[in-house]
Amino acid sequence: MKKHLAVLCLSVFILSLCTELSAASSRKKYFSKPQIGLWYGPVAPMYGTETADYLEPSLGGGAFFRYNLPIDSLKLGLDSSYQQYDSEGVNEIRLIPVYTNLLWLLPINLPIRVQLKGGAGFCKVRMEPDDINQWDPMFMAGAEISFPAGKLANIALRLDYLMIYEEYLEEGTDNGHFFNAGISLYFNLNL
Amino acid sequence: MKFGNIYLLLFAILLLIPGCGNEPVFTEMSTNRLKIVLKGTMESEGAGYLDTFSTPDRNGASVEDSINSNDSVDDVQAPSEDVYPSKLMLDIAEIRLGKQKISNYRQTFEIPLDETHPFFNGTGIELKTDDPGDGTYGAVKIYFRKMIFNSAKIFKSTGNGFIYKKDLSVIFHEETKKGFNFGGVMLNSYWDGLRIEADEIIRTYPMRIPIIGGLKYDRKNDETVLEIRLVIKNFIKKYEYDYYNDGVYEVIHYYAPSDWLRDVRAGEADIGRNLHTVARAYVPGKTASSVTVSAASGSYVIAIPESEDISDYYLTDNGKTIRDDVVGDFPQPPSYPGSYIEAVLEYYLKYEKYKNDWNTEQDSIEVEVASGCTGLFDKYEWYWDRYEGQVKGFGFGLKIPPYVGLSNGTVVFSNMAPGTYKFYQVDAPSYGELFLEGDFNGGTPTLIGGASVTVGAHSTVTVP
Numbered sequence: 115m116k117k118h119l120a121v122l123c124l125s126v127f128i129l130s131l132c133t134e135l136s137a138a139s140s141r142k143k144y145f146s147k148p149q150i151g152l153w154y155g156p157v158a159p160m161y162g163t164e165t166a167d168y169l170e171p172s173l174g175g176g177a178f179f180r181y182n183l184p185i186d187s188l189k190l191g192l193d194s195s196y197q198q199y200d201s202e203g204v205n206e207i208r209l210i211p212v213y214t215n216l217l218w219l220l221p222i223n224l225p226i227r228v229q230l231k232g233g234a235g236f237c238k239v240r241m242e243p244d245d246i247n248q249w250d251p252m253f254m255a256g257a258e259i260s261f262p263a264g265k266l267a268n269i270a271l272r273l274d275y276l277m278i279y280e281e282y283l284e285e286g287t288d289n290g291h292f293f294n295a296g297i298s299l300y301f302n303l304n305l
Numbered sequence: 306m307k308f309g310n311i312y313l314l315l316f317a318i319l320l321l322i323p324g325c326g327n328e329p330v331f332t333e334m335s336t337n338r339l340k341i342v343l344k345g346t347m348e349s350e351g352a353g354y355l356d357t358f359s360t361p362d363r364n365g366a367s368v369e370d371s372i373n374s375n376d377s378v379d380d381v382q383a384p385s386e387d388v389y390p391s392k393l394m395l396d397i398a399e400i401r402l403g404k405q406k407i408s409n410y411r412q413t414f415e416i417p418l419d420e421t422h423p424f425f426n427g428t429g430i431e432l433k434t435d436d437p438g439d440g441t442y443g444a445v446k447i448y449f450r451k452m453i454f455n456s457a458k459i460f461k462s463t464g465n466g467f468i469y470k471k472d473l474s475v476i477f478h479e480e481t482k483k484g485f486n487f488g489g490v491m492l493n494s495y496w497d498g499l500r501i502e503a504d505e506i507i508r509t510y511p512m513r514i515p516i517i518g519g520l521k522y523d524r525k526n527d528e529t530v531l532e533i534r535l536v537i538k539n540f541i542k543k544y545e546y547d548y549y550n551d552g553v554y555e556v557i558h559y560y561a562p563s564d565w566l567r568d569v570r571a572g573e574a575d576i577g578r579n580l581h582t583v584a585r586a587y588v589p590g591k592t593a594s595s596v597t598v599s600a601a602s603g604s605y606v607i608a609i610p611e612s613e614d615i616s617d618y619y620l621t622d623n624g625k626t627i628r629d630d631v632v633g634d635f636p637q638p639p640s641y642p643g644s645y646i647e648a649v650l651e652y653y654l655k656y657e658k659y660k661n662d663w664n665t666e667q668d669s670i671e672v673e674v675a676s677g678c679t680g681l682f683d684k685y686e687w688y689w690d691r692y693e694g695q696v697k698g699f700g701f702g703l704k705i706p707p708y709v710g711l712s713n714g715t716v717v718f719s720n721m722a723p724g725t726y727k728f729y730q731v732d733a734p735s736y737g738e739l740f741l742e743g744d745f746n747g748g749t750p751t752l753i754g755g756a757s758v759t760v761g762a763h764s765t766v767t768v769p
Contacts, residue, residue, distance in 0.1 A: 164331075168334050168335060202410070203433075203434075204407060207330070239326070241330045241333065241334070243437055244437070244438050244524070247326075248325065248327070249325050251325060278331065283332075284327070286329030287329070288332045289331060290331040
């Protein structure tokens with residue numbers, strides 16, 4: 115099953131590189147510009163993971179910048195956000211993830227654009243009242259559905275999964291798993 | 306901008322991120338290293354070193370009946386309806402270590418006054434908390450929302466006596482229960498509001514508990530135990546609370562910790578600073594294996610860190626006698642009963658008597674000679690300052706030793722934190738009382754073995 119999925123993904127990816135075959139070349143023009151944007155929405159510990167056992171959902175927001183790559187359907191993004199989680203008790207966690215990600219525009223001919231993304235970076239983790247304040251490595255994967263609102267702006271729904279990696283640490287047995295959903299507004303730049 | 310430039314910029318931003326930390330935060334969230342246990346005994350040790358529960362006669366619960374004619378229980382004495390309480394109810398809102406909030410879990414306990422319950426058998430009940438940051442802490446604060454003993458009875462005046470009306474009800478954990486919330490009267494109203502201690506008059510919200518020897522919390526230890534003891538067992542006394550209900554004079558008989566330290570007198574509603582508490586901390590696996598102390602059977606063995614002063618742990622005399630020595634102990638004014646003509650007339654009569662008593666007391670201050678004081682107010686202040694000093698009114702108040710055991714020839718202290726300690730033998734106090742200076746070797750506190758003893762981790766120590 116996994117193999118099939120991988121082959122499918124790879125073939126869609128290769129097809130998307132053949133831009134001349136696509137009817138959506140004009141649509142991609144918007145996509146091929148650098149973009150800067152903001153998002154805001156619910157953030158939560160990932161359902162079913164140990165993180166959800168002790169943290170409660172909250173609201174978060176962030177900003178991002180994206181720049182083109184030589185391959186039209188790919189972009190490189192830099193994201194950061196602020197997320198604060200309370201627990202049932204007095205423990206509290208504040209996260210500031212900073213990561214780069216690769217975005218891939220799916221070659222589907224629809225008025226909306228669907229992008230998949232994956233990336234890695236570092237996350238500033240602050241825990242109270244234990245008074246721990248440090249950077250951890252992190253990974254992310256996500257999807258984004260967007261549509262242009264005029265030539266300048268785009269509106270999108272973004273869904274991200276963030277994994278803050280700590281198992282490599284001595285005595286580390288848990289990682290942090292978070293799910294972010296957000297409504298995002300971003301602008302095409304003429305750089 | 307060229308592609309190359311932007312990649313350089315992104316790369317530079319990532320380089321700015323400092324090195325990664327080494328604390329597993331998400332593992333830390335799911336582990337609990339600080340264990341708080343709450344006990345209701347003066348003794349720190351368990352089975353074999355605990356005094357047995359004594360239930361005084363239902364009307365003899367007032368510890369001073371034999372010595373004090375000015376006891377809190379004065380209007381209705383010895384009614385047959387009074388029953389010694391069988392249950393203690395605690396409602397805890399929050400716990401702080403120093404200034405750090407470590408628990409906001411609402412926790413309620415219904416504890417039978419029973420030898421076998423963990424609260425009284427030396428085991429302790431566990432309080433749910435989160436972990437604090439690394440550091441040294443000298444005090445823990447528990448915010449008691451309610452502290453209730455059951456068996457509170459209301460009696461109403463018939464004009465020529467009192468009759469039993471009904472049991473008093475109280476809301477506990479959103480349910481109606483029978484009992485009286487004595488946490489609400491745990492304050493001292495006769496203190497001058499201008500004094501610096503005035504902000505500490507309510508002693509149960511929060512209850513500030515000294516950690517004798519300190520708590521050194523270090524995340525590297527798998528478990529740190531903080532043992533908190535409230536002196537409840539064999540320290541319960543009956544009180545009387547007076548009020549008017551629709552012009553009818555009523556009194557409530559309720560139970561609360563003994564007023565051995567701060568005497569509560571007829572007509573007084575407040576019983577503050579009579580709940581005695583102590584905390585001690587240790588790291589399991591890093592304590593002494595056993596510390597065996599020989600002492601006369603039936604006496605107590607106490608241990609305090611070498612830096613502590615033993616005089617903080619006893620009174621020179623009982624609280625009643627100390628208060629008797631205060632000149633300027635003004636009477637309480639009667640409370641106004643509302644618009645009921647008979648009750649108001651009675652109030653004015655009481656008020657005349659109050660004015661007369663007040664003037665008599667003032668005259669007695671004028672004739673007394675207080676050291677170095679000339680004015681009336683100076684003398685008044687001098688006597689109450691002396692009172693506060695004698696009942697250890699400053700700081701944490703009267704201290705309870707961190708290690709206490711009832712001797713059966715020896716006392717074996719388990720879980721003693723490493724350090725240098727002073728060991729004393731003390732005569733067992735009576736029901737509802739704590740240690741007096743006279744209980745220590747006839748009035749001269751003397752170290753067992755003549756010197757302080759150093760206790761190391763994993764050591765086996767015998768004293769003397």
